[in-house]
Amino acid sequence: MNIIPSCLPILPLSLILFLSLLSLFPAAAAGERCNPYDKKVLLKIKSDLGNPYHFASWDPKTDCCEWYVVECDEITNRIITLNVITADFAGQIPASVGDLTYLKTLIFHKVAKLTGNIPASVTKLTHLTFLEVSWTNVSGAVPAFLGQMKNLTYLNLSFNNFSGSIPESLGELKKLEALHLDRNKLTGTIPESFGKFPTAPDLYLSHNQLTGKLPASFAKLDFVRIDLSRNKLEGDASILFGKKKTAQIIDLSRNAFQFDFSKVKGFSKSLIWLDLNHNKIAGSLPAALTKIENLQQFNVSYNRLCGEIPQGGTGRLQDRFDKYAYLHNKCLCGPPLPAC
Numbered sequence: 001m002n003i004i005p006s007c008l009p010i011l012p013l014s015l016i017l018f019l020s021l022l023s024l025f026p027a028a029a030a031g032e033r034c035n036p037y038d039k040k041v042l043l044k045i046k047s048d049l050g051n052p053y054h055f056a057s058w059d060p061k062t063d064c065c066e067w068y069v070v071e072c073d074e075i076t077n078r079i080i081t082l083n084v085i086t087a088d089f090a091g092q093i094p095a096s097v098g099d100l101t102y103l104k105t106l107i108f109h110k111v112a113k114l115t116g117n118i119p120a121s122v123t124k125l126t127h128l129t130f131l132e133v134s135w136t137n138v139s140g141a142v143p144a145f146l147g148q149m150k151n152l153t154y155l156n157l158s159f160n161n162f163s164g165s166i167p168e169s170l171g172e173l174k175k176l177e178a179l180h181l182d183r184n185k186l187t188g189t190i191p192e193s194f195g196k197f198p199t200a201p202d203l204y205l206s207h208n209q210l211t212g213k214l215p216a217s218f219a220k221l222d223f224v225r226i227d228l229s230r231n232k233l234e235g236d237a238s239i240l241f242g243k244k245k246t247a248q249i250i251d252l253s254r255n256a257f258q259f260d261f262s263k264v265k266g267f268s269k270s271l272i273w274l275d276l277n278h279n280k281i282a283g284s285l286p287a288a289l290t291k292i293e294n295l296q297q298f299n300v301s302y303n304r305l306c307g308e309i310p311q312g313g314t315g316r317l318q319d320r321f322d323k324y325a326y327l328h329n330k331c332l333c334g335p336p337l338p339a340c
Helices: 013-024 026-030 036-048 095-099 120-124 144-148 168-172 192-196 216-220 287-291
Strands: 070-072 079-085 105-111 130-136 139-141 154-156 161-164 178-180 202-204 225-227 232-235 249-251 273-275 297-299 304-308 331-333
Touching: 036 079, 036 095, 095 120, 120 144, 144 168, 168 192, 192 216
Parallel strands: 079 105, 105 130, 130 154, 139 161, 154 178, 178 202, 202 225, 225 249, 249 273, 273 297, 304 331
Antiparallel strands: 070 079
């Protein structure tokens, strides 16, 4: 006969049942937040990339919400961020990233051996607001299907090897606040659809081989920051100026823009950067330039300007910028250049 020692407590039946059930669910007991579907997709992404060391923390035995370069939503526990920065692995962006259906931010930055193009599967990411593929060797045409991603507020495809023309479809991104296509090999014109943004995004198209004129509808837009430098653009760029606009940065340098600068009647009071060097701009410098108080960068060298540099005013062009901001014009004169 087995006799239960009197020193051992007799557990209630309800507690015994609870402990038995708990042993059947070790993951739940450990408090794992990770959504099983998202974990499966992440492991597929890792496999598709050849299991690089960059994803060494992606251990199927651990909580994916604790893995490197990903972030889980605090409430739903779904993966909302995949942020791959400065990684040394080769391959293409896996189509499987399109299966992270709750993703809001997707970044591949400074992954030099990343090649191919952006997979069409990203269009399944209907919650995505932030997409960056920069400083990589991704190439080919800028995908027109990106125009389907209506919730994007930020699109950065800079410092890559994209070629061909800019797709008109990007003008359909009505929520866009910033668009970076600079430092690629893009050709053709700036799409007319870019003049139809409800609110002008910060626009960076520099260091490409773009040609043609600015869309006439740019006159109705108020770009806070626009950088079109180092292209082959031409025509009238004075439509970007106006005293009712709120521009902070306008860089049109090293193009073939041609217009009469003296006809510009006003500038944004917020302007801190105005670079027009190496164009074909004629006329005289507008007196309205002397009213820009916080101008920090100013360069009109290598144009066809003439007349006296406007003196006085809160802008004080003659004191704040040296002669190199004015050199190589037709007949500009006055401080800091020789007297007229």
